[in-house]
Amino acid sequence: MDGVINLLVNGLATGMLVFLLAVGLTLIFGLMSVLNFGHGGLFAWGAYGGVWLYGVTGSFVAALIGAVVIGMALGWMMERWVIRPVYGNHVQQILVTLGVMLVLSEMLKVVWSPNPLKADVPPLLSGSWEIGSVILIKYRLFVIVIGLLVFLAVQLVLKKTKIGLIVRAGVMNKEMVQALGIHIRTIFTLVFMVGAGLAALGGALLAPYSGVIFSEMGMQFAILAFIVVVIGGMGSIQGSMLAAILVGLSGSFLAYYLPELSLAGNMLLMVIVLLIKPSGLFGAKG
Amino acid sequence: MMTLLQVKDMQTFIEQYHILQGVTMDVTPGEITVLFGRNGAGKTTTLRSIMGLQPASKGSIHWKGESIERLATYQIARKGIGYVPEDQSMFYDLTVGETMRIAMRRQDDRTMERQEWILNVFPDLRTFWNRKTGLLSGGQKQMMAIARAYVNDNDLLLIDEPSKGLAPIMVEKLMQSIEMMKAKTTVLLVEQNFFMAQTIGDRYYMMDEGKIVHQGSMQELRNNGEIRRKYLGIA
């Protein structure tokens, strides 16, 4: 029983980190039809930026906020200089964003260190709570809470604010949004920056969780995030959340009970969902 | 009278196809101009080219004397041109109210007044204010599309075949509402339904194979059975 709760918490925490990456991917794809393979690079930059800022300021809150800012700044540059010239061309997008991924990852080695760095859990969040015989690791619960808060915030913005409604309208019909006099490029840039900021937040949150960071760390999570976006349905935040939880849980439970299946598990999950519903769990398009 | 919109020798290619082969037309303010033509004549493409959604590669488009053919769609819209597309382009997951909210470029008194006015013309939209537009009936979707374009203080509405797929009674209602709008805005209406459009139109253009083949007052078309037969297949 205790083991199950632990696996549950681990799975949910991993799911939340993947969700933070998937938010940007799914919105960027839904709105701009861009497949951004550079997203994992932003995740890693968030991790390095967070660890660095935590070291410099001693404040974990400052580290998280700083990581988001770094992510948004990188996102802004990426959209303007890399993505914009290749809107509408998927093949070029894949090549160019994969290139960005490599560049971002190499830059980390130059700016910080070619060797993996250690990351500490802030004192306030380290340790665990014991409830009966169940041990709950504080930091993992913290990650889950942040993930849920981000989910709620994104939902609120998309459902209640004018800009959020415009983003959703853009996912449904870009031409009509423009015909209403809305400059959709500005919306693209904004969404890209927010997505990049959340990816960086994911990285900054992962660092203390895994204890060590390295420049290629974004890859594995980016792949999971792509799976999540496909399972959840392109453009759907709820879908991404649900799929991220599924992927997180299946990862943690399979690793424990059927370790030989743990890698294939997510792929299997994706294949099953796509067979039943090709547009994903919450996919509106297709 | 001065023209509001002046299209000269507009030519549009879609991929390698030469769809519009020189469209020339004037839209006079305060009038309802009807663009007729059979299926595939190029009516929708004409409106899309004016809106910059399918940019013309040759010719000129002047709005109140200013050349707009190089502008982006959102800039053209902001000049004061509202667009009601043929497929209605609903933001299916947004409600009627949310659609109106994002359609409004300003939230000033004038816009609110226009919203009130159009909701009085289309009371269904008020009734279904919180319903997702994807769930509206065909006629209600058309009302939604018109209201969305009307709510801003636009000087011209481009309306693409609002009668498509609707029952005659609904078409009549829509035509009446477009006529009511005439006091507030100029309209360029694409139609195939001559009997309905002739009741509200002031001027007509007849399109065929990407060109304007006839034009004149609606009265002239009423009197000319031959043109109607030739291009619309009706007596």
Ligand SMILES: Nc1ncnc2c1ncn2[C@@H]1O[C@H](COP(=O)(O)OP(=O)(O)OP(=O)(O)O)[C@@H](O)[C@H]1O
């Ligand atoms: N995306 C496209 N690709 C290729 N050809 C197109 C495309 N869109 C339109 N066409 C062609 O352009 C021509 C004009 O189309 P358009 O939609 O403007 O006609 P229309 O007068 O609006 O017809 P309808 O009354 O059926 O709506 C047609 O022959 C059509 O097949």
Ligand SMILES: [Mg+2]
């Ligand atoms: Mg048409």
